[in-house]
Amino acid sequence: MRFENPWFLTLIFFALALFFIIWKTYDKKIATLRFSSFSLLEGIRPTLRVKLRRTTIFLRIFALIFLALAISRPQNPIKETKIFVEGIEIILVLDTSGSMRAMDFEINRQRVDRLTVVKNVVEQFIKNRPNDKIGIIAFSSLAYTICPLTLDHEWLLKNLERVKIGMIEDGTAIGSSISAALNRLKNSKAKDKIIILLTDGRNNAGKIDPLTAASAAKALGVRIYTIGAGTKGLAPYPVKNVFGETELQPVEIEIDDELLKKIADTTGSVFFRATDTKSLWDIYKEIDKLEKTKIEEVGYNRYDELFEIFLFPALIILLLEIILSNTLFRRIP
Numbered sequence: 319m320r321f322e323n324p325w326f327l328t329l330i331f332f333a334l335a336l337f338f339i340i341w342k343t344y345d346k347k348i349a350t351l352r353f354s355s356f357s358l359l360e361g362i363r364p365t366l367r368v369k370l371r372r373t374t375i376f377l378r379i380f381a382l383i384f385l386a387l388a389i390s391r392p393q394n395p396i397k398e399t400k401i402f403v404e405g406i407e408i409i410l411v412l413d414t415s416g417s418m419r420a421m422d423f424e425i426n427r428q429r430v431d432r433l434t435v436v437k438n439v440v441e442q443f444i445k446n447r448p449n450d451k452i453g454i455i456a457f458s459s460l461a462y463t464i465c466p467l468t469l470d471h472e473w474l475l476k477n478l479e480r481v482k483i484g485m486i487e488d489g490t491a492i493g494s495s496i497s498a499a500l501n502r503l504k505n506s507k508a509k510d511k512i513i514i515l516l517t518d519g520r521n522n523a524g525k526i527d528p529l530t531a532a533s534a535a536k537a538l539g540v541r542i543y544t545i546g547a548g549t550k551g552l553a554p555y556p557v558k559n560v561f562g563e564t565e566l567q568p569v570e571i572e573i574d575d576e577l578l579k580k581i582a583d584t585t586g587s588v589f590f591r592a593t594d595t596k597s598l599w600d601i602y603k604e605i606d607k608l609e610k611t612k613i614e615e616v617g618y619n620r621y622d623e624l625f626e627i628f629l630f631p632a633l634i635i636l637l638l639e640i641i642l643s644n645t646l647f648r649r650i651p
Contacts, residue, residue: 320392322391323391333386377638377642381636384632393621394624404612406450406451407503408511408609409453409514410440410444410452411495412457413490413516414484415517415518418436418483419483420548423598425595429566443602443605444474450469450611453474457491459489491526493521493525496534496542500534500535500540503538510609513542513543514543515544515578517547519572531581532580542582542587544578545601546578548573548592549593553571555571588608
C-alpha cells in the first residue's frame with residue numbers, strides 16, 4: 319500500500335493528541351453548580367446512558383482519524399511498471415590545440431574562440447543524455463583523460479570546465495586521441511559504444527596512425543562520429559602586435575576533411591562539418607537523434623484507490639455522533 323498524499327497523515331497525530339488530552343482530563347471537570355454537602359447524593363451512581371453521553375466526543379476523534387486516512391489517498395498497486403534502460407557509452411574527444419583559439423564562432427553576436435563554443439554545445443549535449451555513461455578526452459600533441467566514463471554528469475560537467483587550450487605541448491594527435499578513447503571503451507559491456515571526435519586541424523603528432531586507430535575501433539564495434547570545426551579558408555586569430563595588444567589577424571588553418579571522413583566511414587559512422595556556431599549545434603543535435611538510448615516500458619503504473627474504505631466509516635461515525643448527540647445523549651441546558 320502507498321499514500322498519494324501522505325502529508326495528511328499528520329492529522330492522525332493531532333487527533334491522537336486530542337484523544338489523550340481528553341482522556342486525561344475526563345474526570346476533572348469543574349462543576350457548574352456548587353452544593354454545601356453531597357450527603358444527599360451519596361450512593362447515587364451515573365447511569366449507562368450518562369456514561370456513554372460523555373464519550374460522544376471520542377466518536378468525532380475517530381471520524382477525524384478515518385477522514386485523514388481517506389484524504390491521504392491510500393492506493394494498492396495492481397501492476398508495477400518495469401522500465402528497462404539500455405544506455406550508450408560515449409567518449410567525447412575534444413581538440414585543445416592552439417588553432418582552437420581562432421575566433422570564427424559567435425555566442426550572442428560576440429566573437430569567441432572555437433573551444434568556448436564547443437564546450438558550450440557539449441555541455442547541453444551531456445544534459446540531454448541523462449541515461450548514458452559519458453567520458454571526456456582532450457588532446458593536442460598528446461591525449462589525456464579529463465573524465466572517465468561516468469553517469470555522474472554533474473561531476474562530468476565540472477571536469478568539462480577544466481578543458482583549456484595550452485594545457486600541454488601544442489600539436490594535433492588524432493590517432494592518439496582515438497586510441498585513448500578506445501582504451502576507455504575496450505572492456506565495456508555496453509551494446510552501443512561511440513566516440514565523437516572534434517578537431518580543427520590535421521594529424522601532425524603522436525605515434526599512432528588515425529586510420530589504424532579507426533580500424534581498431536571497427537574491430538571493437540565502436541562507431542566514431544567525426545566533426546571538423548572551423549571556417550573554410552582564413553580564420554580570425556588573436557595575435558599580439560608590437561604594442562603588446564591583442565588583435566585579430568586572418569590565418570589559414572587547414573582541416574583534414576578527407577581523413578575525418580575516412581575515419582567515420584571505416585567505423586560505419588558519419589562525418590560532419592561545422593563552420594559556425596549554429597551548424598555545430600545542429601551537428602550535436604543530429605548525433606543525439608541518431609544515437610537514441612533504448613528505453614523499454616513493460617506494464618503500467620496502475621493502482622486501486624482505497625480511500626472509500628476509510629471515508630465511509632468516517633462519515634458513518636460522524637453521522638452516528640451527530641444523531642446520538644441530538645437524540646439519546648442530548649443535553650438540556
